[in-house]
Amino acid sequence: MSIDTTSYYDSLVQSSAPDPVTITTDTEASSLTSDDFITLLLAELQYQDPTEPVDNSQMVDQMTQYSQLEQMTEMNEKMDALTESLGAMTASNGLDYLGKQVEADGSTISVSGDSISSLYFELPEDAASVTCNVYDSNGTIVDTETYSELDAxxxxxxxxxxxxNDDTASNGIYYVVVSAQDSNGADIDVSTTTTGTVIGISNTDDGIILSLDDGRTVNMLDVTYATS
Structure with missing residues (x-):
């Protein structure tokens, strides 16, 4: 009787081989952590084929990848901490505006009964005609005012x-779009600003938002002037 030594050796290896290494991760995880990386690397060393050990160059590449992973993880943690610190600092700066009259880039006016806030627009040059279109919160134009021969x-x-229709507008926030043309009919760039007293602040995805006493809001980054 003859025995196939190759088949016999393979059966021994298969029967004695350890179970494959499994890594359990949080279902919300989307990428390997540094701990997962080390686990995989150690498993590779432990279960490598003795007749074909891991090549030194491969080992160097894997250690380099691990080092880069560690550096990126530390960098992300530091960036998160810096972002939180800057956010807290910015919010603290917003407190300085409470109770102050501010001027900010904006195009809104507030209507509350007989109280209607003013809007200011700046012309870089003399204008032959200026048109101010008033829109409600739904984007519907409700009125138009025109001016002629305004100085810069x-x-x-x-x-x-x-x-x-000469009907009184409902209370609320309205938007004003100002356009201007010179004596040749060419468009002129117009900037608009609004003013109000700050009564509150809030930290949002768009930055620090200042609430004005008439119900309007402005971004703190848009503030151009504030009373001392």
Whole structure:
């Protein structure tokens, strides 16, 4: 009787081989952690084929990858801490505006009964015509005011609070779009600003938002002037 030594050796290896290494991770994890990486590396060393050990160059590559993973993890942690620190610092700076009158880039006006806030627009040059379109919160145009022959500089737009039908506008926040043309009919860039007293602050995804006493809000980054 003859025995196939190759088949016999293979059966011994298969029967004595350890169970494969499994790594359990949180179902919410989307990538390997540094601990997972080390576990895989140690498993590779433990269960490598003695007749074909891991090549030195492969080992160096894997250790380099691990080092890079560690560095990226530490960098992400430091960036998160820095972001939180900057956010807290910015929110603290916003407290300085409480109770102050501020001027900020914006195009909103507030209507509350007979009280209607003013909007200011600045012309870099003389304008032959200026048009101010008033929109409600739904984006519907409710009124239009026009001016002619305005000098360069800052002018105030004060709305009387009535629409095209001379009906009184409802209370709320409205948006004003200002456009201007020179004597040749060419468009002129117009910037608009709003003013109000800050009564509250909030930290949002868009930054620090200042709440004004008439219900409007402005981004702290848009503030151009504040009373001392």
């Amino acid at each position: 500089g800052i002018s105030a737009f004060t709305w009387d609070g009535t629409d095209y």
